[in-house]
Amino acid sequence: MFHKIKYVVIPKKSKIEYRACNQFDMTSSTLFTKILQGEIPCDEVYSDEFCLAFRDINPQAPTHILIIPRKPIESLCKVEQEDKALLGHLLLVTQKVANQEGLTQWRTVINTGAEAGQTIFHLHLHVIGGRHQSWPPG
Amino acid sequence: MFHKIKYVVIPKKSKIEYRACNQFDMTSSTLFTKILQGEIPCDEVYSDEFCLAFRDINPQAPTHILIIPRKPIESLCKVEQEDKALLGHLLLVTQKVANQEGLTQWRTVINTGAEAGQTIFHLHLHVIGGRHQSWPPG
Numbered sequence: 001m002f003h004k005i006k007y008v009v010i011p012k013k014s015k016i017e018y019r020a021c022n023q024f025d026m027t028s029s030t031l032f033t034k035i036l037q038g039e040i041p042c043d044e045v046y047s048d049e050f051c052l053a054f055r056d057i058n059p060q061a062p063t064h065i066l067i068i069p070r071k072p073i074e075s076l077c078k079v080e081q082e083d084k085a086l087l088g089h090l091l092l093v094t095q096k097v098a099n100q101e102g103l104t105q106w107r108t109v110i111n112t113g114a115e116a117g118q119t120i121f122h123l124h125l126h127v128i129g130g131r132h133q134s135w136p137p138g
Numbered sequence: 139m140f141h142k143i144k145y146v147v148i149p150k151k152s153k154i155e156y157r158a159c160n161q162f163d164m165t166s167s168t169l170f171t172k173i174l175q176g177e178i179p180c181d182e183v184y185s186d187e188f189c190l191a192f193r194d195i196n197p198q199a200p201t202h203i204l205i206i207p208r209k210p211i212e213s214l215c216k217v218e219q220e221d222k223a224l225l226g227h228l229l230l231v232t233q234k235v236a237n238q239e240g241l242t243q244w245r246t247v248i249n250t251g252a253e254a255g256q257t258i259f260h261l262h263l264h265v266i267g268g269r270h271q272s273w274p275p276g
Contacts, residue, residue: 060274076233077242088226091248095214098250104215105251109275110229112236113243116271128275133254136198137247137266137275 032068032122046097050089053097053127062130063101067093073123076112094127103129109137170206170260184235188227191235191265200268201239205231211261214250232265241267247275 034040035054042054045065056064067090073079079087091108098106106129111118117138172178173192180192183203194202205228211217217225229246236244244267249256255276 076229076244076246077236079230079233081230084223084226084230086226087229088222088224091214091225091229092217092219092222094248094250095217098215105253105256106214107254107276108214108246108248108250110232110246111271112232112246115243115269116245116267117273117275118243126275129254131253133249133276135255135276137255137264138245138271138273 030072030120030122032120032124033072036068036070045100046093048093050086051093053093056126061128061133063098063103063106063128065097065101065127067097067125067127069123074121075118075123076110079123090125094125097127098129101129105129107133107137168210168258168260170258170262171210174206174208183238184231186231188224189231191231194264199266199271201236201241201244201266203235203239203265205235205263205265207261212259213256213261214248217261228263232263235265236267239267243267245271245275 031040035042036052042052044052044054046053046067049070051067051069053065053067056066058064069086069090071083071086073083094106094108098104106127109126109128110124111126169178173180174190180190182190182192184191184205187208189205189207191203191205194204207224207228209221209224211221232244232246236242244265247264247266248262249264
């Protein structure tokens with residue numbers, strides 16, 4: 001039966017893009033897991049025992065930083081009561097990294113699910129600043 | 139000296155719009171304070187001892203809900219370590235209200251400062267969903 005492995009179907013991009021969070025395979029290793037494990041480099045701006053912050057490789061403003069928890073949580077769709085302190089910490093870190101960048105004004109964005117723009121299924125907070133930001137937010 | 143009160147200067151809108159968070163007057167009563175105090179009605183979707191959630195009066199998507207803490211925090215620029223649990227709770231509530239709306243995919247947005255789109259200087263989280271959301275987020 002091994003020959004069938006050659007015909008594994010690669011999901012089309014559209015299927016990946018439109019998956020909802022409840023379709024996530026928790027065994028998947030995301031790009032962010034690899035960054036946390038040091039397998040892929042990042043432009044780090046802040047790190048502590050709970051999270052890592054680094055510059056987005058495709059910045060949408062003069063400052064565009066991602067903050068990710070070290071705990072592999074897929075998205076806000078999967079957080080639980082026990083994650084409350086961690087989530088609060090992540091929002092406190094938005095202030096910390098914004099201040100490091102000399103910003104007192106910034107937009108924090110968290111995409112949950114592909115329809116909302118989530119492309120990597122490891123929870124991440126976008127800290128975007130350094131320019132005027134329009135409304136609606138996407 | 140009382141007659142001088144008649145000549146109180148009302149700040150121009152432009153000055154309000156472009157103020158950074160460090161210029162905030164903490165004695166100001168915002169629209170959200172009035173909603174929390176029941177002086178102004180809202181289309182409530184969730185309430186607990188720490189926060190209130192209601193529909194945005196100017197929705198940008200089929201679902202557009204605001205979550206505000208009962209504690210009068212101006213913005214993420216002014217949060218402190220002691221607010222960690224509250225902030226975590228607010229993110230947990232994004233999931234709760236999204237689920238109430240039948241959503242598993244949504245965008246959470248927090249504007250800090252007028253340049254980032256903050257118009258009411260009482261911390262609030264936007265929960266936006268029910269349609270595809272583009273990038274960049276404003």
